[in-house]
Amino acid sequence: MLGVGLAAWLSGWAAGTVSAAPARGGPAIPAPPAPVASAQPTPPPPGRPIALTVDDGYAPQVVAGYVEFARRTGVHLTFSPNGTYGRAWAPQAAVLRPLIDAGQVQIMNHTYSHRWLTRIPAGQVREELERNEQWIAATFATSSRPYWRPPFGAHNPAVDAIARDTGFPRPVMWSGSYGDSTVVTPQFLLDQARRYLTAGRIVLGHANHPTVLGLFDQITSIMRDRGLQPVTLDEFFGTRRR
Numbered sequence: 001m002l003g004v005g006l007a008a009w010l011s012g013w014a015a016g017t018v019s020a021a022p023a024r025g026g027p028a029i030p031a032p033p034a035p036v037a038s039a040q041p042t043p044p045p046p047g048r049p050i051a052l053t054v055d056d057g058y059a060p061q062v063v064a065g066y067v068e069f070a071r072r073t074g075v076h077l078t079f080s081p082n083g084t085y086g087r088a089w090a091p092q093a094a095v096l097r098p099l100i101d102a103g104q105v106q107i108m109n110h111t112y113s114h115r116w117l118t119r120i121p122a123g124q125v126r127e128e129l130e131r132n133e134q135w136i137a138a139t140f141a142t143s144s145r146p147y148w149r150p151p152f153g154a155h156n157p158a159v160d161a162i163a164r165d166t167g168f169p170r171p172v173m174w175s176g177s178y179g180d181s182t183v184v185t186p187q188f189l190l191d192q193a194r195r196y197l198t199a200g201r202i203v204l205g206h207a208n209h210p211t212v213l214g215l216f217d218q219i220t221s222i223m224r225d226r227g228l229q230p231v232t233l234d235e236f237f238g239t240r241r242r
């Protein structure tokens with residue numbers, strides 16, 4: 001399964017075309033939002049997977065650039081958008097929906113308005129996750145369950161328990177980052193990419209500042225040269241959409 005995906009990724013890149021590889025476990029069936037069938041932790045798949053995750057999205061042109069990068073190259077990745085930046089994501093929904101249906105792109109929950117969940121009442125934590133899930137369902141016709149990423153990485157057992165009870169038992173942190181939640185230079189971002197684009201990592205980037213837009217080809221080359229296969233969280237953890 002992984003080999004097929006890798007071949008599709010590489011050939012898609014070489015040909016400069018969109019990969020039409022089906023999702024792991026078969027073609028995705030367009031369906032109303034539903035929880036994933038299996039939420040049990042599993043080890044990363046064999047091979048050299050890497051899970052690219054792209055958070056926030058408050059700059060419309062950066063969101064558009066990332067979506068075009070996915071569409072153009074067929075790269076598998078996971079977006080973690082906040083509904084509060086819906087003005088940036090809405091224009092991309094029509095492009096993203098088929099990529100999501102094909103299992104190339106996945107959406108995880110990053111809460112609606114990006115607040116510190118450890119500093120607000122339980123009811124607001126629940127509302128942050130549920131409101132974003134409803135926005136994701138309405139915008140992208142998919143579910144973000146069971147995966148969520150706490151804004152600022154801020155969570156604790158109490159927040160995790162609320163998330164679990166809200167249908168989000170799987171907080172997703174990261175093991176590498178471009179460091180681009182704030183403005184950085186292209187050289188800094190590339191150095192981060194070279195350091196962290198290695199097999200088995202979950203890498204964090206942001207659709208907030210345009211620096212990354214000029215670096216997609218170089219990021220792609222790093223992954224290709226290292227034999228990495230970019231995968232979604234479902235592919236990384238062995239879960240699947242219903």
Ligand SMILES: [Zn+2]
Nearest residue numbers: 055056151152
């Ligand atoms: Zn964020």
